[in-house]
Amino acid sequence: MVGIAAFGGYVPRYRLGPETVGWNSPQERSIANFDEDSVSMAVAAGVDCLRGWDRRSVDGLIFATTTPPYAEKQCAAIIATALDLRRDIFAADITDVLRAGTTALKSALDSVAAGSARTVLVIASDNRAGAPRGDTERNLGDGAAAFLVSGDGVVAALEGSHSITENMLDSWRSAGDPFVRSWEDRFAAEEGLERVLSDAVSGFLRKQGLSPQDVTKVALYAPDGRRHGQLARKAGFTPEQVQDPLFGKMGNTGAAFPLMLLAAALEGAGPGQLLLAVSYGDGSDVLGFRTTEAISGLDPRMGVTGYLGSKRQISSYETYARWRDVWVTDAAARRPTPASPSVTALWRESDKNLRLYGATCNQCGYVQYPAQNVCVNCRARDDSSPLRFSDQPGTVFTYSLDYLAGTTDSPLVITVVDFQVGGRMLCMMTDRELDEVQIGMPVEMSFRKLRVVNGIHNYYWKAIPQRTTV
Amino acid sequence: MRGIKDRVAIIGMGCTKFGERWDAGVPDLMVEAAYEAYADAGIDGKDIQAAWLGTVSSFRTGQPLADALKLDYIPITRVENACATATDAFRNACYAVAAGIYDIVLALGVEKLKDSGFSGLAIPEAAGSDVAPAVPPPSQFALAATRYFHHYDIPYEQGKLTLAQIASKNHHNGTMSPKAHFQREVSTDQVVNAPMVAWPLGLFDCCGVSDGAAAAIITTPEIARTFRDDYVLVKGLGLSVGAYGIMRNDWDFVHFPESVRAAQASYQEAGITNPREELDLAMVHDCFTITELIIYEDLGFSPRGRASEDVEAGTFTLEGELPVNTDGGLKCFGHPIGASGIRMIYEVYKQLQGKAGARQLKKAGLGLTHNLGGRPGSFTCSVAIFGARD
Numbered sequence: 115m116v117g118i119a120a121f122g123g124y125v126p127r128y129r130l131g132p133e134t135v136g137w138n139s140p141q142e143r144s145i146a147n148f149d150e151d152s153v154s155m156a157v158a159a160g161v162d163c164l165r166g167w168d169r170r171s172v173d174g175l176i177f178a179t180t181t182p183p184y185a186e187k188q189c190a191a192i193i194a195t196a197l198d199l200r201r202d203i204f205a206a207d208i209t210d211v212l213r214a215g216t217t218a219l220k221s222a223l224d225s226v227a228a229g230s231a232r233t234v235l236v237i238a239s240d241n242r243a244g245a246p247r248g249d250t251e252r253n254l255g256d257g258a259a260a261f262l263v264s265g266d267g268v269v270a271a272l273e274g275s276h277s278i279t280e281n282m283l284d285s286w287r288s289a290g291d292p293f294v295r296s297w298e299d300r301f302a303a304e305e306g307l308e309r310v311l312s313d314a315v316s317g318f319l320r321k322q323g324l325s326p327q328d329v330t331k332v333a334l335y336a337p338d339g340r341r342h343g344q345l346a347r348k349a350g351f352t353p354e355q356v357q358d359p360l361f362g363k364m365g366n367t368g369a370a371f372p373l374m375l376l377a378a379a380l381e382g383a384g385p386g387q388l389l390l391a392v393s394y395g396d397g398s399d400v401l402g403f404r405t406t407e408a409i410s411g412l413d414p415r416m417g418v419t420g421y422l423g424s425k426r427q428i429s430s431y432e433t434y435a436r437w438r439d440v441w442v443t444d445a446a447a448r449r450p451t452p453a454s455p456s457v458t459a460l461w462r463e464s465d466k467n468l469r470l471y472g473a474t475c476n477q478c479g480y481v482q483y484p485a486q487n488v489c490v491n492c493r494a495r496d497d498s499s500p501l502r503f504s505d506q507p508g509t510v511f512t513y514s515l516d517y518l519a520g521t522t523d524s525p526l527v528i529t530v531v532d533f534q535v536g537g538r539m540l541c542m543m544t545d546r547e548l549d550e551v552q553i554g555m556p557v558e559m560s561f562r563k564l565r566v567v568n569g570i571h572n573y574y575w576k577a578i579p580q581r582t583t584v
Numbered sequence: 585m586r587g588i589k590d591r592v593a594i595i596g597m598g599c600t601k602f603g604e605r606w607d608a609g610v611p612d613l614m615v616e617a618a619y620e621a622y623a624d625a626g627i628d629g630k631d632i633q634a635a636w637l638g639t640v641s642s643f644r645t646g647q648p649l650a651d652a653l654k655l656d657y658i659p660i661t662r663v664e665n666a667c668a669t670a671t672d673a674f675r676n677a678c679y680a681v682a683a684g685i686y687d688i689v690l691a692l693g694v695e696k697l698k699d700s701g702f703s704g705l706a707i708p709e710a711a712g713s714d715v716a717p718a719v720p721p722p723s724q725f726a727l728a729a730t731r732y733f734h735h736y737d738i739p740y741e742q743g744k745l746t747l748a749q750i751a752s753k754n755h756h757n758g759t760m761s762p763k764a765h766f767q768r769e770v771s772t773d774q775v776v777n778a779p780m781v782a783w784p785l786g787l788f789d790c791c792g793v794s795d796g797a798a799a800a801i802i803t804t805p806e807i808a809r810t811f812r813d814d815y816v817l818v819k820g821l822g823l824s825v826g827a828y829g830i831m832r833n834d835w836d837f838v839h840f841p842e843s844v845r846a847a848q849a850s851y852q853e854a855g856i857t858n859p860r861e862e863l864d865l866a867m868v869h870d871c872f873t874i875t876e877l878i879i880y881e882d883l884g885f886s887p888r889g890r891a892s893e894d895v896e897a898g899t900f901t902l903e904g905e906l907p908v909n910t911d912g913g914l915k916c917f918g919h920p921i922g923a924s925g926i927r928m929i930y931e932v933y934k935q936l937q938g939k940a941g942a943r944q945l946k947k948a949g950l951g952l953t954h955n956l957g958g959r960p961g962s963f964t965c966s967v968a969i970f971g972a973r974d
Contacts, residue, residue, distance in 0.1 A: 221887065452714065454591055454711075455713055455714035456712055459712045459714075460713045463713045471705070482831045483831065485832075491832070492830045498631075511837070512728070512730045512731035513784060514729075514730060515726075515782065515783035516722070516723040517779075517780050518780055519719075519723070528719050537831070538832065539830075540830055564714070564715060574715035
């Protein structure tokens, strides 16, 4: 039985909302911090999905997004390393289309069904940008969802799928364009969304010999809240059958959107329910899943719902504009331009930087980050075992608030973190409010983008105030 | 181990005006310091048999010193040991004389920081993966300040005031130091209310970023006697280099082991058992006010956790029991990185000779310099002790 064995979600901590000066909307939407992107959010969702799983058991990773940081260079490889997956896995990026998330999920289900892999991790993540103060910007959100597709132990089994492919320029973004563009929305809605999604859903139900009433919840893509209600009605669903699309709380998260809604549906589901994920973009994919008895036995996870509840509205739209480089400020001009990181060093230090491996000394048991040739405690040479710190909780031992470092979120919070398992690390703190930073505060590690120099997106782990409550 | 005590002597020193030396390039600074030292010793450049050039970022080799001073094909070694560079150049020069290899040598430290166009330190790091947080120096020590306040349960306002008293004291001393970068009084209110640089450290908790150079002519005591009566003897030279970074969870961040070890080594060589009583003055590495506070305890001037009380009591003022940073320290004299260690020695030398002008101490027979490079957990610390000839 092929299906979903585990799932996870990620929503950034920050929101534009009623308390945000200059946002001028009663609606909330999620926004990635300045150091987050589709790759970093994908790692967070992957961590959430794999809670309680042996990460080395994953045989493949498919990453879906319309906002990859690289035009040439695989993102799945970065994500797989940060998630500490094995080296002998299949990995792919599926990009450029809004329905990339369901495409990735369907590909993973197909490869498991075909027997080419036992477990494949699928992560969809997006942080699309609309032009400042436009409708698109208002309706978008940032976030990610992850699914572990497997041939056994599934919490939701695949019932079937149906796809339509139809060339359509209703929204698009050319290479080099910062913002999503769209055609007149009445045309796009009538000849695009409504027609295509109705055909896709009815096609799926016909194929399965089902009627709309048989569906428990539908995780349905739509660009905004108003369209979402219309589309659900047109497809024949009652309001009770429609998974809350989270407009006004999160927003349209692009390629991740239907998958995040599916994850949210799974979070609230009991056994025996039929859940539909319906995507849109140059056609549509419909995937139907039936939950199993195992759904109630899954380890606790944050999920989309948990992360949605862990939030903070930013104080001003100006902050958001700075995060997106729409508003270029002088802050970074205080320091010399950084040189390109050495690609050789990045490659050599991959275990230390991306997997966040420290070590436990095999002689004396001392835990240390980073791993040393000579033990910091007993001087044993080259005799230690790797220890992954990325999912280790810690507390702040000391900190400073640096007004000279020239980061986007000045002052930069520099911390020394003591991990519960042992080991101490000097790291930056992000997703922080200054009034919550104090000695002894609980923190966890989060994968973030440090900076882009020479076209190289340099990622590393930062401390964040504890968000995980499971 | 014979140690260095009374085996080498200083017969001449020079020090440029420190500050924003827009007028001077690095060669100008080196010439200014060296020729003052020549004149003070009564020698000529041709008398120098070997030289050690300390600089962190101005040059990569010793050759530019030969170029500036037209030294005659003599051996020159460039020394770099972070902010402790100059003292280490001096230390190596002393050892060469003590070993009997040379009779008269030059140690010179120089730094040109103000050509960078940036107000803070702007020294490029070596290329690497560039993922380690680029922590500017103020934050490195702010980490210690935050922890110090927490560790000893000192309320923020009280801790800030103690640090302000240190800055204010050094500014006061600076007003009597014609070569200092800054020469004006700063009140504790001004220090406390200054803009934040790296919380809890504000602008006046930080030392100046300056250009400057300082030089010393070193020889044996026997030869020194033929030059002058008031030569100054080296009594101890300690250097300690940290190896553990911040990796050990058991390090409290409120003491710097490198300072403790370097001081112990130097006290042992000099035969000092009670530094607070035996020393007449100390020039310490007050790159930030919190650093000076912790140094008081690391060097054994104050008991652990009690330095604030000594600051309050005025122990380290010019009139106090143990004057510290009589020339204004890094805070006011300025901090051209590769020159500062020898600038500290310059002040001790002048005090021991009774030539320190308005800031001259009544009793100055034994003085100390403490020069600290690097960052908490990974310091290079040099402590040197000097005595007037018996």
